Amino acid sequence: MNSNKSTNDDNLIKFSSIIADKTNNGFVVLERNDKLPFAVLLKKKKKVDHVLNFCIFCVTLGLWSIAWIYITQVSSKAKKILIAIDEDGNPFEEKCYMG
Numbered sequence: 001m002n003s004n005k006s007t008n009d010d011n012l013i014k015f016s017s018i019i020a021d022k023t024n025n026g027f028v029v030l031e032r033n034d035k036l037p038f039a040v041l042l043k044k045k046k047k048v049d050h051v052l053n054f055c056i057f058c059v060t061l062g063l064w065s066i067a068w069i070y071i072t073q074v075s076s077k078a079k080k081i082l083i084a085i086d087e088d089g090n091p092f093e094e095k096c097y098m099g
Contacts, residue, residue, distance in 0.1 A: 023041075027042065028041065028044070081095055
């Protein structure tokens with residue numbers, strides 16, 4: 001019984017450290033449950049400076065277009081993720097549908 005309590009405490013510490021790392025990277029906790037343990041985190045959409053990207057595009061003679069498309073389509077979008085600990089004590093992360 002005592003080892004089960006220490007395992008749960010270790011899992012909670014691991015879970016809290018993962019959430020702390022994600023919040024340091026810009027995520028915000030939307031929902032958290034320490035009993036199950038799971039949390040839903042959100043990273044807000046970044047604004048893309050298209051004027052600056054166009055200037056870089058012109059200077060590099062169009063080579064910057066690949067990076068500009070990536071920045072616009074992928075990295076600037078809002079992200080919502082679920083972080084949880086499964087029955088075996090392993091942390092996992094899944095992307096949530098943004099709808």
